[in-house]
Amino acid sequence: MHIELKAPLSEKELMKLKVGDKVFIRGKILVARDLAHQKMVKKAPVDLNGSIIYYASPTPRPPHHIIGSIGPTTATRMDAFTPALIKKGVKVTIGKGKRSPAVVAGSVYLVVPGGVAALLSKSIIATRVLAYPELGSEALQEIEVVDFPAIVGIDMKGRSIFK
Amino acid sequence: MKNIPAKKITDTIKTLCIQANTELTSDVENALEQALRQETSKTGQEILQQILQNAKIAKREKLPLCQDCGLAFIFLEIGQEVKIIGGSLQKAINDGVKQGYKEGYLRKSTTADPLTRENPGTNLPAMIHTEIVPGNKLKITVMTKGGGAENCSTIKMFKPTSTQKEIDNFIVETIKNNGANACPPIIVGVGIGGSFDQAPLLAKKSLLRKVGSQSKWEKELLAKINKLKIGPMGLGGNTTALAVHIKQGPCHISSLPVAVNIECHAHRVKSATI
Numbered sequence: 001m002h003i004e005l006k007a008p009l010s011e012k013e014l015m016k017l018k019v020g021d022k023v024f025i026r027g028k029i030l031v032a033r034d035l036a037h038q039k040m041v042k043k044a045p046v047d048l049n050g051s052i053i054y055y056a057s058p059t060p061r062p063p064h065h066i067i068g069s070i071g072p073t074t075a076t077r078m079d080a081f082t083p084a085l086i087k088k089g090v091k092v093t094i095g096k097g098k099r100s101p102a103v104v105a106g107s108v109y110l111v112v113p114g115g116v117a118a119l120l121s122k123s124i125i126a127t128r129v130l131a132y133p134e135l136g137s138e139a140l141q142e143i144e145v146v147d148f149p150a151i152v153g154i155d156m157k158g159r160s161i162f163k
Numbered sequence: 164m165k166n167i168p169a170k171k172i173t174d175t176i177k178t179l180c181i182q183a184n185t186e187l188t189s190d191v192e193n194a195l196e197q198a199l200r201q202e203t204s205k206t207g208q209e210i211l212q213q214i215l216q217n218a219k220i221a222k223r224e225k226l227p228l229c230q231d232c233g234l235a236f237i238f239l240e241i242g243q244e245v246k247i248i249g250g251s252l253q254k255a256i257n258d259g260v261k262q263g264y265k266e267g268y269l270r271k272s273t274t275a276d277p278l279t280r281e282n283p284g285t286n287l288p289a290m291i292h293t294e295i296v297p298g299n300k301l302k303i304t305v306m307t308k309g310g311g312a313e314n315c316s317t318i319k320m321f322k323p324t325s326t327q328k329e330i331d332n333f334i335v336e337t338i339k340n341n342g343a344n345a346c347p348p349i350i351v352g353v354g355i356g357g358s359f360d361q362a363p364l365l366a367k368k369s370l371l372r373k374v375g376s377q378s379k380w381e382k383e384l385l386a387k388i389n390k391l392k393i394g395p396m397g398l399g400g401n402t403t404a405l406a407v408h409i410k411q412g413p414c415h416i417s418s419l420p421v422a423v424n425i426e427c428h429a430h431r432v433k434s435a436t437i
Binding site: 020035058059060065068097113114115117119121122136137151163 | 216392
């Protein structure tokens with residue numbers, strides 16, 4: 001079953017997602033990784049309510065492209081910051097690799113294949129830096145996506161795709 | 164003596180950095196196609212298809228295969244009859260990496276300081292490994308390797324009397340614990356012997372070997388790893404690794420170091436000989 005997700009998300013929509021579901025995301029999602037997380041937990045520079053965070057940092061944008069290649073980075077490195085951001089309203093995190101249901105309790109973790117970054121860049125139609133421009137490729141960005149493919153790795157009931 | 168201008172080295176490394184990041188090696192592409200035919204998990208098949216499709220888009224549009232364009236590892240086999248003229252070898256290498264990462268729109272992931280995390284945005288310094296060999300040629304191999312798989316790598320100092328079974332268990336356990344986060348299907352590089360510093364380098368150098376031919380021991384290990392059913396991207400399936408490569412080296416009578424260096428499916432290695 002293919003489900004379409006559109007941010008900002010409500011809890012009711014998230015409850016419908018089951019581990020292993022294939023989803024397509026449409027709308028605006030935030031892009032942040034290690035250093036931006038470290039800053040965001042202290043003071044969120046934007047409203048995180050209902051937001052989706054994609055753990056990534058793209059390659060530089062070549063001419064005639066909307067964005068460079070942009071695949072997911074390893075989610076477990078963000079574990080220390082995730083519960084605090086869920087409290088601030090984050091509803092979905094997107095990354096690659098294993099993580100524990102306890103870390104993402106109250107949210108949904110979506111998995112995207114790593115290393116298919118050129119392919120994923122084709123689902124992005126707009127991009128802008130929201131905060132921390134000094135971090136370069138690690139800045140907090142907002143991207144607008146159409147049919148961005150992902151798989152439910154951990155659902156709201158804490159069921160995990162990882163054995 | 165054969166004179167090689169430093170600028171030629173710079174230009175070659177620049178080109179290799181861009182090619183490595185945008186063109187999946189044909190041996191890995193073939194291995195992925197074979198894995199797709201053998202994969203029984205539907206999700207696993209879909210991911211393998213995405214990986215192959217990604218390689219086509221990356222090559223066609225000269226986009227990096229992965230957003231993590233890695234540290235730039237430069238392996239040089241320098242013929243003893245070669246003389247580098249017109250500048251220092253180290254600068255020539257670093258200039259090539261800097262230019263390649265800039266002109267190829269590659270992400271710069273090398274920090275100047277491990278603790279302050281300052282990123283000068285050049286992807287320098289290159290990680291250089293040199294070897295002096297007979298002859299009058301210079302072989303340059305560029306390997307760009309992402310941080311995710313590197314973080315899943317490990318080393319253990321075994322006893323000289325440790326058995327092959329213990330070594331096998333360590334290798335398989337490493338993949339069992341860390342494999343899902345290393346962007347499987349992976350290539351498992353194993354370095355056996357050397358010293359504490361050399362074993363990981365042997366493991367890394369084993370990854371330079373083309374995927375396709377394996378020893379009996381390597382095949383046995385590959386079968387054990389694929390039985391873990393970690394599957395493409397850790398979501399289940401019988402394709403966890405594409406290959407196991409073992410490289411051995413002499414070591415101390417007291418030691419038996421074993422290092423496992425994991426390579427993700429976005430295997431980026433290109434060579435040229437001047």
